Amino acid sequence: MATAAAPTATPPMDAAEEQALLDAIQKWVDREVRPVVMHHDHNDIWPAELVAQMTDMGLFGATIGQEYGGLGLSAVTYAKIVALIASHWMAITGIFNSHLIMALAVERFGTPAQKAKWLPKFASGEIRGGLALTEPNAGTDLQAIRMTAVRDGDHYVVNGTKTWISNGIEGSCFALLVKTDPKAEPRYKGMSLLIAPRGPGFTVGKKFAKLGYKGIDSAELIFDNYRVPVDNLIGGIEGQGFFQATGGLELGRINVAARGVGLAEGALRLATAYAQVRETMGKPIAEHQAIQLYLGEMVTRARAARLLTFDAAEAYDRGERCDMQAGMAKYFASEAAVENSQTAMRIFGGYSYSKEYEIERYYRDAMLMCIGEGTNEMQRMIIARQWLKQNPA
Ligand SMILES: Cc1cc2nc3c(=O)[nH]c(=O)nc-3n(C[C@H](O)[C@H](O)[C@H](O)COP(=O)(O)OP(=O)(O)OC[C@H]3O[C@@H](n4cnc5c(N)ncnc54)[C@H](O)[C@@H]3O)c2cc1C
Known part of the structure; x- marks a missing residue:
C-alpha cells in the first residue's frame, strides 16, 4: 500500500497568506462564477472563460510543487479552496481536480525526467487532463480492466476503451491505466500507468449526458493502435500502475x-x-x-x-x-x-x-x-x- 506522504516539502502558507488567497478566490467566485453558473449548468456549457481564469490563478498547479512552477499548496489549503468554490458550483472543481490527480501520479511516482518534462506544463495549465481508469466493464473492480499496452520497440501500442473520463473532451493528456501483462496473477501485477497525450489512434467516443455535474465534460475515450513512447511509462517499471493509480x-x-x-x-x-x-x-x-x-x-x-x-x-x-x-x-x-x-x-x-x-x-x-x-x-x-x-x- 502506498504511503500518504505528500509529494513536496513546500512549507505550508501562514494563516494570513492563506486567508488572502481564499479572499481572492471568494471575490472571483462572486464576480465571475455566480453570474454564469445557472446558464452554464442548465445548458451544459464548458466554461472556457472560467477555465482561463482558473489557469491565471494557478489552480491547475495548486498542489504541484513550486520547483515545477506549481503553487505547492498543502492539502488543507487546497481543500479549503475546493470547499469554497464547490459551495457555489461543485462541477468546476472537477476540472482542476482530475487534472491534479494525474499530475500527482507523475510527481509522486514519475522518473526525474518525466517530472521535468511534464509537471511544468501541467502546473501552468498549458497541458490539462485527467485520470483515465474506468472501463465499461470495470469501475470498482479496477483490476478487471481490459485495455492492453503491447511493447513494440520503443513504443507501447494501446487498444481498448475508457469510459466516464472527466475532462475527456477538453483535456489533452491523461494518466492511463493499462494492462502490460494481461495474464499476470495477481491481476494488479500486470497493470501499468502511462502518460497519454492526445494523438493518432486516441479519439473521443461519446460525451455523456448527465443528471448533474454539468459544464465539465465526461466522455468515452477510444484507443485504437494508439502509440505512446515507452518513456511515458510512469516510473519506468511495468506492473506498478495499480498502486500508482x-x-x-x-x-x-x-x-x-x-x-x-x-x-x-x-x-x-x-x-x-x-x-x-x-x-x-x-x-x-x-x-x-x-x-x-x-x-x-x-x-x-x-x-x-x-x-x-x-x-x-x-x-x-x-x-x-x-x-x-x-x-x-x-x-x-x-x-x-x-x-x-x-x-x-x-x-x-x-x-x-x-x-x-x-x-x-x-x-x-x-x-x-x-x-x-x-x-x-x-x-x-x-x-x-x-x-x-x-x-x-
Ligand atoms: C460523472 C462521473 C465522472 C467520472 N469521472 C471519472 C474519471 O475522471 N476517471 C475515471 O477513471 N472514472 C471516472 N468515473 C467512473 C467512476 O469512478 C465509477 O463510476 C465508479 O468507480 C464506480 O464504478 P462503476 O460505475 O463501474 O460501478 P460498479 O463497480 O459496477 O458498482 C456498482 C455498485 O456495486 C457496488 N460494488 C461493486 N463492487 C463491490 C464490492 N466488492 N463490494 C461491495 N459493493 C460493491 C458499488 O459500490 C456500486 O454500488 C466517473 C463517473 C461519473 C458518474
Whole structure:
C-alpha cells in the first residue's frame, strides 16, 4: 500500500497568506462564477472563460510543487479552496481536480525526467487532463480492466476503451491505466500507468449526458493502435500502475470530501436565506419548529463533514497514512451533501422544483460525490478493514 506522504516539502502558507488567497478566490467566485453558473449548468456549457481564469490563478498547479512552477499548496489549503468554490458550483472543481490527480501520479511516482518534462506544463495549465481508469466493464473492480499496452520497440501500442473520463473532451493528456501483462496473477501485477497525450489512434467516443455535474465534460475515450513512447511509462517499471493509480486516491478522496462540504454548506446557505424570507401563517418559515429541526440537522452535518475533512487533510499534510481518515471524510461529507441538498429541497417547497432557483443543482450534483473516487459502499468497507486491523480481538 502506498504511503500518504505528500509529494513536496513546500512549507505550508501562514494563516494570513492563506486567508488572502481564499479572499481572492471568494471575490472571483462572486464576480465571475455566480453570474454564469445557472446558464452554464442548465445548458451544459464548458466554461472556457472560467477555465482561463482558473489557469491565471494557478489552480491547475495548486498542489504541484513550486520547483515545477506549481503553487505547492498543502492539502488543507487546497481543500479549503475546493470547499469554497464547490459551495457555489461543485462541477468546476472537477476540472482542476482530475487534472491534479494525474499530475500527482507523475510527481509522486514519475522518473526525474518525466517530472521535468511534464509537471511544468501541467502546473501552468498549458497541458490539462485527467485520470483515465474506468472501463465499461470495470469501475470498482479496477483490476478487471481490459485495455492492453503491447511493447513494440520503443513504443507501447494501446487498444481498448475508457469510459466516464472527466475532462475527456477538453483535456489533452491523461494518466492511463493499462494492462502490460494481461495474464499476470495477481491481476494488479500486470497493470501499468502511462502518460497519454492526445494523438493518432486516441479519439473521443461519446460525451455523456448527465443528471448533474454539468459544464465539465465526461466522455468515452477510444484507443485504437494508439502509440505512446515507452518513456511515458510512469516510473519506468511495468506492473506498478495499480498502486500508482490508487496512491493518489487519498488526496482525491479528501478533494471529494471537500466538494461534499461545499455542497452541504452551500445547500445550508441557500436554505437559511430562503427560510427567513418565505412566510406562511404570518411568519417566516424559519420560525416554524419543523423548519428549525431541518436547519439544526443541516448545520450539524455540514460542520461534522468539515471537521472530518480537515482532520484527514491535516494527516495527509503530516505525511501520515490517512486512507481511513480520507475514507471517513469522503463517506460522511458526500452523504452530508446528499442529505443537506434533499433537506434544502424540502425547505424550498414547490420552488425547489423550479429551475429559477439554484437548489435543484445541488440536489443533482450531490449524488455523484457518493460514487466518485471509490463508492461509499467501498469506503465503508475500507474504513471497517482498517478499524479491525487496528483493533484485533
Ligand atoms: C460523472 C462521473 C465522472 C467520472 N469521472 C471519472 C474519471 O475522471 N476517471 C475515471 O477513471 N472514472 C471516472 N468515473 C467512473 C467512476 O469512478 C465509477 O463510476 C465508479 O468507480 C464506480 O464504478 P462503476 O460505475 O463501474 O460501478 P460498479 O463497480 O459496477 O458498482 C456498482 C455498485 O456495486 C457496488 N460494488 C461493486 N463492487 C463491490 C464490492 N466488492 N463490494 C461491495 N459493493 C460493491 C458499488 O459500490 C456500486 O454500488 C466517473 C463517473 C461519473 C458518474
